[in-house]
Amino acid sequence: MKPSTAAALGLSLMLLALPAGLAAQESGTADQPAGNEPPAAQAPAGGIAAGALGEDNPFTVGSQLITISAAAQIPLFTFGGDSSSTSPNMYTGGSFTFGYQYFVLPRFSIGGALSGSYNLSVGSRNLFMLPLTFKAAYWWSVLPFEFTANAEVGGYLMRFDGNGMLGPIAKAGGGAYYRVSTGWSLGLEVNYWFVPEIHSGDYATLTRFGNFLETGLSAVYHL
């Protein structure tokens, strides 16, 4: 199946809408009168106070993070439709994720993430997924260690053997990091991917729900 022009347009609008939403939020901040700037604008550069390695909460309002992850993509099971087994019939592959988060409350951030994953099927065909998600996360720290629990929802583009698919996706997981400097944290991250592939009408029996576990290394850059 090749996504239609309308599908490509729709996905492009999603990618444009995400930074537009964030820009709308920041422009709202800039609209406030001079001299009455919100606390976020008063946070030190990078969102982490200088010399604050002893504090328990480096995640103040206005802090920003960029996350980069490289992980193993483990297919767990697939169910639904007229499936007679739950075998995913795929081998462990790999994934990468690029994300951005902005702290709207102390310890609570929202943002987005763009991922890409690859798995090889038992019949030697290649499955690629490209999820784009909205992400909400809760962070806490016992410095130099930092922890996060997060949830994501969004959509994916899937390519397999010349066929394409679009659908919704949900992720949940968390990470544990070690703060190596004022700018960087390094650690491990685990996320569960729930990947519904919805078909309707005469093809409803093709519906499947894929389940994957993403586990690997993650780096966090504190802006």
Next chain:
Amino acid sequence: MKRIHIAAAAACLAFALALSSCDNSYGVLSSIQKEVASTTDSVFYRASVQNVVRFDDTSGGKYYYATMNAIYRRPVASGPNTDWKLFSVGSVGTDYYCSRIAVTSTTLYAVLRNRNTYQTMKGVYSWDGTTWSLVDSSFSSKDVQALYVANDTLFAVTNEGTSSTGSAVNLDQPIFHLYYLDTSGTPTFTATGISPSTSWIPGVAGDGSYFFTGAGKTVYSAASADFSGAAPTTVTGECTSFASDPAHTRIYVGTSYGYVYGCYNHSDWASTAPWGAGSSAGDVAAVKALAYLPVGTYGRLVAGKNMYNEYTSTYYGYYEIALSDTTSAGLTSSSSYVGDSSGAALHGGDTTNYDTTTKYLYVNNFYYDPNTDYGPRLFITGRQIISKKLSGLWSDLYDGSKWGGWTTE
């Protein structure tokens, strides 16, 4: 805040639009679940298999024989991917190279070469189920390139060209000759009336009484095996394969331009182009293998793709052609199906079976075993594309109404 709402609404609308415009008819995860895992324990794993035949000898032995630079065989009763063993050839033992075998109603024939020096011939040998014998010792030094059987008569193609370097064995400027085995007395290979050709002779077919062969863009037909007085017919592209349906007095010819021709009752010709007409410019998908299957109402052809230009092609897999009647070649109103379409039959109703098995084979040959004791069974031989890890030999069992799908041999 209003701008956030507008942006979020746009995102939701865009996502809904993207989902609603998706074509629903292909299930990615369901297709993956139906896949057949590549079998690495096959004798023919990641190998190129040239051809396969069945031979039931007079002592009751029933075996399939396949060539993969040597002869392998398995008992017909054993089932796919079971009991394939290297076959010893009499006094020659296993010290031989063989890429061509053929079978008549009474005898299996094999072209043997020296295993270490490919160009050195041992000759054409026959196997009756008990004894291997050299056929026509005067023919044993000829560079036999292929064996074919039509109307229960054995044919051999030799290369009797010249060498650009003067080598006695490296005949890189080929000239192909066609011989038939005259068994009226002591079996002797006899030259046919087909003129020696610089074009390859890809096969010989029989419609029950007439014989057909071809070289280049010409197909010849004759009433006798010596092709005396052969009548020529021109085809589009060069001949690359032959198939027979003697029950309905018709044969089929595949060409390098993707055409399939059919001849009914010795002279009534028709054609179709199952994957679109090819082009004389550059590389095309040649019909390198062709087989007739006596299934369904009017029968069905299966046309295998392979390279015509050895250095540039990306064509592999096969098409099925459902014939439209039995009182002609059946190609005028025929329907063609790529191997994984819903109209194709060989995948057994599961298109994933084709996609994960024979789709990625450069097809060398088909062989149809019509016997119903452990069949009927269709074999496909070939070589997998470089990025895949597949067996070079597959078979498909027909239960009388439905094909079961491809299985590794």
